[in-house]
Amino acid sequence: MLRLTEVKLPLDHPEDEIKTAILKKLQITDEDLISYSIFKRSYDARKKGEITFVYILDVETTLETHLLKRLKKDPHVIATPDMSYRPVAQAPSNLAIRPIVIGTGPCGLFAGLMLAQMGFCPIILERGKQVRDRTADTFGFWKKKSDFNPESNAQFGEGGAGTFSDGKLYSQVKDPQHYGRKVLTELVNAGASPEILYINKPHIGTFKLVGIVQSMRAKIESLGGEIRFQSRVEDINIENGQVRGVTLASGEYIASDYVVLAVGHSARDTFQMLFDRGVYIEAKPFSIGFRVEHPQTLIDQCRFGAQAGHKLLGAADYKLVHHCQNGRSVYSFCMCPGGLVVAAASEPGRLVTNGMSQYSRNERNANSAIVVGITPEDYPGNALAGIDFQRRLEERAFELGGGTYEAPGQLVGDFLNHRPSTAFGTVKPSYTPGVHLGDLSESLPDYAIAAIREALPAFDKQIKGFAMDDAVLTGVETRTSSPIRIKRKEDYQSLNTVGLYPAGEGAGYAGGILSAGIDGIKVAEAVALSILRNCVVY
Numbered sequence: 001m002l003r004l005t006e007v008k009l010p011l012d013h014p015e016d017e018i019k020t021a022i023l024k025k026l027q028i029t030d031e032d033l034i035s036y037s038i039f040k041r042s043y044d045a046r047k048k049g050e051i052t053f054v055y056i057l058d059v060e061t062t063l064e065t066h067l068l069k070r071l072k073k074d075p076h077v078i079a080t081p082d083m084s085y086r087p088v089a090q091a092p093s094n095l096a097i098r099p100i101v102i103g104t105g106p107c108g109l110f111a112g113l114m115l116a117q118m119g120f121c122p123i124i125l126e127r128g129k130q131v132r133d134r135t136a137d138t139f140g141f142w143k144k145k146s147d148f149n150p151e152s153n154a155q156f157g158e159g160g161a162g163t164f165s166d167g168k169l170y171s172q173v174k175d176p177q178h179y180g181r182k183v184l185t186e187l188v189n190a191g192a193s194p195e196i197l198y199i200n201k202p203h204i205g206t207f208k209l210v211g212i213v214q215s216m217r218a219k220i221e222s223l224g225g226e227i228r229f230q231s232r233v234e235d236i237n238i239e240n241g242q243v244r245g246v247t248l249a250s251g252e253y254i255a256s257d258y259v260v261l262a263v264g265h266s267a268r269d270t271f272q273m274l275f276d277r278g279v280y281i282e283a284k285p286f287s288i289g290f291r292v293e294h295p296q297t298l299i300d301q302c303r304f305g306a307q308a309g310h311k312l313l314g315a316a317d318y319k320l321v322h323h324c325q326n327g328r329s330v331y332s333f334c335m336c337p338g339g340l341v342v343a344a345a346s347e348p349g350r351l352v353t354n355g356m357s358q359y360s361r362n363e364r365n366a367n368s369a370i371v372v373g374i375t376p377e378d379y380p381g382n383a384l385a386g387i388d389f390q391r392r393l394e395e396r397a398f399e400l401g402g403g404t405y406e407a408p409g410q411l412v413g414d415f416l417n418h419r420p421s422t423a424f425g426t427v428k429p430s431y432t433p434g435v436h437l438g439d440l441s442e443s444l445p446d447y448a449i450a451a452i453r454e455a456l457p458a459f460d461k462q463i464k465g466f467a468m469d470d471a472v473l474t475g476v477e478t479r480t481s482s483p484i485r486i487k488r489k490e491d492y493q494s495l496n497t498v499g500l501y502p503a504g505e506g507a508g509y510a511g512g513i514l515s516a517g518i519d520g521i522k523v524a525e526a527v528a529l530s531i532l533r534n535c536v537v538y
């Protein structure tokens, strides 16, 4: 198979133009072409109004060897690399050992799926509820129909933090072994559209994710894995530096020398328990800020010009960075085109924002987090000091919002002009339970407010209208990534606790759905190989 890169075609090209482009590029005839498939499709929007598709194509031809020789100097024609996934291990059929996976976010789900596929029959423990019940609790809270439930919300429950999300599936992690492809392939097997395999920056959308998570659960169970909900791990048994098992909130003890810790970045009680048990943890940088909402049409116009609204382009996104005079960096994060700002708290009396979209991305507003990078020097103390810092900001946001889970908000024009907001303009915020207008400058440290005040006009130079008076800021965004790292060695085990495999976002080894899934695969492989090695030794 040949891989052709940088094949550019106009946005509205007919389907058969791809074939014509292949024949032209390779200078072959129709008879020599057996088949082709799209490996990746992105677009080049640098020239507004003249946006082109850029393809990577895999081509099967009768002349492969000849063409590779003839075009050996052309960097855009290579042999297609083998990206298929091969399991690293297979459990013996009589294996009595069962690894434990804590958490059913993307990291835990993929760790569990891989272990199950390799025959290791994992026991997967999740503190929250099955995704359908969790959806009822979370949406009930957002719509003011039910109370906030600290064990069933936007962070906790089947599918993890990304279940009610835009489902963006891209990451900047290095992935030489193509684990990302395995994650996407399994998501397609579980019901995601096959287009996620070839579209650049694919997304799934929240409602589709719910079905996918259920389908992955069914697959794990059919392979001998067991998933237990409302099973919060409350303690961990470590004997002479070796993990021996976990205790659930119910008091039940489950023994295992292999525990994958995929608890996400909001499992603050679990982090405290691990810290108290002496598991090595260190503080790490993260970011704080607000969500900002603009009309989606403003972003589309700026990015796509005359082609704004084209059905193949969909709703436009953006990515912005500004380096401030006070040494801070402000950047956009988790941008949700045509989406909603959502309540993402996991503790009572504390308030956190985040964003989500449906597959269609057709809500009226674009939203993204506008956040400032901070480091442990900003929150001195022990390894968990970043959590105390987050909590203080989230409590303040709860108070500023009126103590009812409404989020504190301010219009961008008022924020930049140092005056509280009293009424919305043209942009109506999407956050439910509601937005309580006021003065957001009280919600974050002065250096963060100064940095965001400097960044918004700078962003306006890149996206005209970004600092429009009526755009709405909603606070606060504190869970951009984990405030800790549970350090591990090259074999993926904790630095000081044998058999404990810190994984995913909570442990500081992933940021986002795709990278968390990739980390889950890597950790599952490490667990499987370790079990097999130890079986031989015994």
Ligand code: FAD
Pocket: 102, 103, 104, 105, 106, 107, 108, 109, 125, 126, 127, 128, 154, 155, 156, 157, 158, 159, 160, 161, 162, 163, 164, 165, 166, 167, 168, 169, 170, 231, 232, 233, 234, 262, 263, 264, 265, 266, 267, 270, 334, 342, 344, 354, 355, 356, 503, 504, 505, 506, 510, 511, 512, 513, 514, 516
């Ligand atoms: P999590 O997904 O956080 O999963 C951890 C799981 O562990 C949870 O289900 C939790 O209930 C469980 N758990 C915690 N403690 C315990 C315990 N003691 N016992 C048992 N179970 C426990 N990322 C993207 O890439 N694209 C997006 O579009 C996107 N949008 C997002 C939108 C929202 C609203 C949110 C909140 C996040 C979004 N993210 C997005 C981030 C993404 O969801 C996370 O990076 C990802 O889910 C991390 O995966 P994880 O498996 O490491 O942890």
